Amino acid sequence: METMVGRNARIVSVKGREVLDSRGRPTVEAEVAFEGATNTQSVVRAMVPSGKSTGGAEAKELRDADPGRYAGMGCLEAAKSIGVLGKAVVGMDPTDQKAIDAALLELDTSPQKDKSGIGANAVLAVSMACCRAGALVKGVPLCRHINDLAAKAIGEPVRMVMPVPCLNVINGGVHAGNLLAFQEFFLIPAGAESFGEALRIGAETYQVLKKVIQEEYGLRDTAVGDEGGFAPNIASPEEGMRLLMKAIERAGHTTKIFLGSDPAASEFFKDGTYDLGFKSAQVGGEKKSAAEMVELYEKICSDFPMVLLEDPFDEEDFASHAALTSKVGDRIEIVGDDLYCTNCSRVEKGLESKATNAMLLKVNQIGSVTESLDAWSLCRRNGWGVFVSHRSGETEDSFIADLSVGIGAGHIKSGAPCRSERLAKYNQLLRIEEELGIPYAGMKFRTPWDF
Known part of the structure; x- marks a missing residue:
């Protein structure tokens, strides 16, 4: 349920950075700055994990393939891609997750639509960070904001449970x-x-x-x-x-x-x-x-x-x-x-x-x-x-x-x-x-x- 604050909020800027995951390998973090109705600026971040046992149909990460740096597993290109993706969502309402993700996915020009060109890791970092921003704009816990999104996705209320x-x-x-x-x-x-x-x-x-x-x-x-x-x-x-x-x-x-x-x-x-x-x-x-x-x-x-x-x-x-x-x-x-x-x-x-x-x-x-x-x-x-x-x-x-x-x-x-x-x-x-x-x-x- 959106509030007046949510309808007046907007994403101000998006940037990416290379960070390390639990195996000491690079991954990416997106940092999203946004404003609410009072024009007060806030910042949220989201980091993306990476699998070792992976399915062949998974969306594709973007890695640098530079053998002289992190054995080719670097994520500087993915961090740069986050900046490019960010331009597509600047000015958007962070509570409108569906519109944000649609704007991000429009930039996926890969033949298989597997995000190989822009990087699934870059897309997800922005998507998750915007979702976190949406919850803050609405003044609700992240799980409640996701619950609202889930209800919209399925067309009926969804009962939350502890897993x-x-x-x-x-x-x-x-x-x-x-x-x-x-x-x-x-x-x-x-x-x-x-x-x-x-x-x-x-x-x-x-x-x-x-x-x-x-x-x-x-x-x-x-x-x-x-x-x-x-x-x-x-x-x-x-x-x-x-x-x-x-x-x-x-x-x-x-x-x-x-x-x-x-x-x-x-x-x-x-x-x-x-x-x-x-x-x-x-x-x-x-x-x-x-x-x-x-x-x-x-x-x-x-x-x-x-x-x-x-x-x-x-x-x-x-x-x-x-x-x-x-x-x-x-x-x-x-x-x-x-x-x-x-x-x-x-x-x-x-x-x-x-x-x-x-x-x-x-x-x-x-x-x-x-x-x-x-x-x-x-x-x-x-x-x-x-x-x-x-x-x-x-x-x-x-x-x-x-x-x-x-x-x-x-x-x-x-x-x-x-x-x-x-x-x-x-x-x-x-x-x-x-x-x-x-x-x-x-x-x-x-x-x-x-x-």
């Missing part, structure tokens, strides 16, 4: 140096009564898990990875699940914490088969057909208290996703990440084939707030869950915390309860819960609208 934190506490895949093919293993405290309790029992279990891993594998295996999870010297997903269950039981939270996993199967899909030994020096590895992978997932879901599987097959393997969803989708959320890349056209394909029952939402996969809301609303209209996510290369920007609440996503992943760039999101959610008294999604994380 279930899905804590990535064991790492494998391309995120770790062990032999584990599956990329992420989650603690999912859906049985808690509040977000605050969920984060507490998740953090308690994480600390117990550290002790369990140290007892069984030694101190060296308790070092943490990019997302704060441990990477013990294990090779099978079942061993990862066993460690989680041991920690949950020792912490005393067996009735409140469930399990989930992101195999990120595109990373070990080779020559038509799924090679669970792809990181091993052993010739041949442990290769499985798609049908055999379905059987493996069914067994894991039967043997452990699983509630979520993300990207269990290759990013183009819609048929295998559909086969698994038809078998376990009534009780397990099957989430498409690389499969969809927060892209409406790919979600439409997933809906037609009944490939999954949920989509992972990563704002930098698509590159603007409005396009992210479009993908969310498409899923919501079709009864799919939406799982908001960070990236492995993160920043201290907590935008996705407010996003997850504003769209009533029901669940969020931002890594383990460790490392400040991860905790920035979880701590912001603690503030939101305290200040606004929003209910916790809990066991309804898949259908948060169904309270």
Whole structure:
């Protein structure tokens, strides 16, 4: 609901700068100056994350490709692009997110409309910063402003909920140096009564898990990875699940914490088969057909208290996703990440084939707030869950915390309860819960609208 202040506000200037993400690699920050009705000028900023395990259909970042600087990963060109993009939105009302993003997207002249020329990282930085400015102009928390935008996107009021934190506490895949093919293993405290309790029992279990891993594998295996999870010297997903269950039981939270996993199967899909030994020096590895992978997932879901599987097959393997969803989708959320890349056209394909029952939402996969809301609303209209996510290369920007609440996503992943760039999101959610008294999604994380 716009105020007189909002209708008289305008963006005054936009500039970009190169900053570093949590891996010490460059990313970009947009700085937006704006005026309200009193002509008082304020400044907001937004930083963009970057993924390592990326989908082929993701919008494209702009990198400098100068081998003599940050090994070619510099973002000076993207920072410069922010300045160019800014000229398109100067004078616009920061509360009008849809118009702002439309103006930004008009500058995307790439043949595939993947933002490769102007940089998805540059577009998103401006889009997020303007969204933050819009909330300040309206005098409301960012999550409430996003909630207004979400209601406009779907054409009806959207109930805000506190999301279930899905804590990535064991790492494998391309995120770790062990032999584990599956990329992420989650603690999912859906049985808690509040977000605050969920984060507490998740953090308690994480600390117990550290002790369990140290007892069984030694101190060296308790070092943490990019997302704060441990990477013990294990090779099978079942061993990862066993460690989680041991920690949950020792912490005393067996009735409140469930399990989930992101195999990120595109990373070990080779020559038509799924090679669970792809990181091993052993010739041949442990290769499985798609049908055999379905059987493996069914067994894991039967043997452990699983509630979520993300990207269990290759990013183009819609048929295998559909086969698994038809078998376990009534009780397990099957989430498409690389499969969809927060892209409406790919979600439409997933809906037609009944490939999954949920989509992972990563704002930098698509590159603007409005396009992210479009993908969310498409899923919501079709009864799919939406799982908001960070990236492995993160920043201290907590935008996705407010996003997850504003769209009533029901669940969020931002890594383990460790490392400040991860905790920035979880701590912001603690503030939101305290200040606004929003209910916790809990066991309804898949259908948060169904309270």
